[in-house]
Amino acid sequence: MSKINPIQAAALNAPVKKSEPAKPVTVKTVVTKTVTANPAASSAATKAVTRKVASPKTDKTKVAKPVKEKTPKLKMERDSFTIPKTEYAQFAVLKDRLAKLGQPVKKSELLRAGIMHLTAMTDAALKAALSKVPAIKTGRPKKK
Numbered sequence: 001m002s003k004i005n006p007i008q009a010a011a012l013n014a015p016v017k018k019s020e021p022a023k024p025v026t027v028k029t030v031v032t033k034t035v036t037a038n039p040a041a042s043s044a045a046t047k048a049v050t051r052k053v054a055s056p057k058t059d060k061t062k063v064a065k066p067v068k069e070k071t072p073k074l075k076m077e078r079d080s081f082t083i084p085k086t087e088y089a090q091f092a093v094l095k096d097r098l099a100k101l102g103q104p105v106k107k108s109e110l111l112r113a114g115i116m117h118l119t120a121m122t123d124a125a126l127k128a129a130l131s132k133v134p135a136i137k138t139g140r141p142k143k144k
Helices: 006-013 085-100 107-120 123-131
Strands: 027-034 047-054
Touching: 085 107
Parallel strands: none
Antiparallel strands: 027 047
16 A cells, blocks of 8 residues: 655644634723712813723633644645546536535645545555556647
């Protein structure tokens, strides 16, 4: 059986972590006014005091945010290739099939899944699968 590369192995074996949402803290704002003894005094003498009071329902323990592990950023490779139109049309067929199954995908995801599947095959199975694929002329077609 062929081996898969370390990045693919790590992606397959990585555990899925679910983080719990933090509890919301409600804060009540209380506004009090102090009035001077002389009601005819200017409004500048009147002061408004605002303080924030936590409601008694809140939990005073702070919830620590889960620490995310920094995974090394994968470098992407852009490439072009030649593929017959009949095989290219299979992307649409597979995308529709997976959408009906509740798993919409992109063309790149289909290609990556196919490569992972080919990588996991035994040498004999890989050779048999590739013997079914006809060789095609590569390169861009000439303009007429």
